[in-house]
Amino acid sequence: MASLLAPPLGASTAGRRPGQGGIQYRAPSAVAYGRPGRAVRAHKVEIEHEGRFHVIEVEEGATILETALDMGVELPHDCKMGVCMTCPAKLVEGEVDQSGAMMSEDVAEKGFALLCVAQPQTDCKIKTCSEDEYLDEQLVTSKQ
Ligand code: FES
Secondary structure, rough: OOOOOOOOEEEOOOOOOOOOOOOOOOOHHHHHOOOOOOOOOOEEEEEEEEEEEEEEEEOOOOOOOHHHHOOOOOOOOOOOOOOOOOOOOEEEOEEEOOOOOOOHHHHHHHHHEOOOOOOOOOOEEEEOOOOHHHHHHHHHHHHH
């Protein structure tokens, strides 16, 4: 069966004569595939959303939202930049880096996270919450 996909990186058709099948492969380069032998770290994230539980593995440098969406877990979102506040959650356990979020430190310290920018630093348990719950906390904190 013919494939509609382009040849993978590192594949070459150079040197192939007409009628000669197959694709010749070169050894993968470090740039295209990362450093050989270097394991990508990942953290387990348990997500409770609308009464359902999901467990995903989030690779280092990836956000919880993008990984969840890739795994077919539908979570509320819009901007994916930490600005619109449609992806809030409570961090029940664990630690995330969400330095890209427009969120006060006080709100972050109370355990809120914006999943579109939250990158797990440890295994985590999170529970999504409503935008209203998040915004109420943001407003209360900003008045103090
Ligand atoms: S999707 Fe907009 S803040 Fe997360």
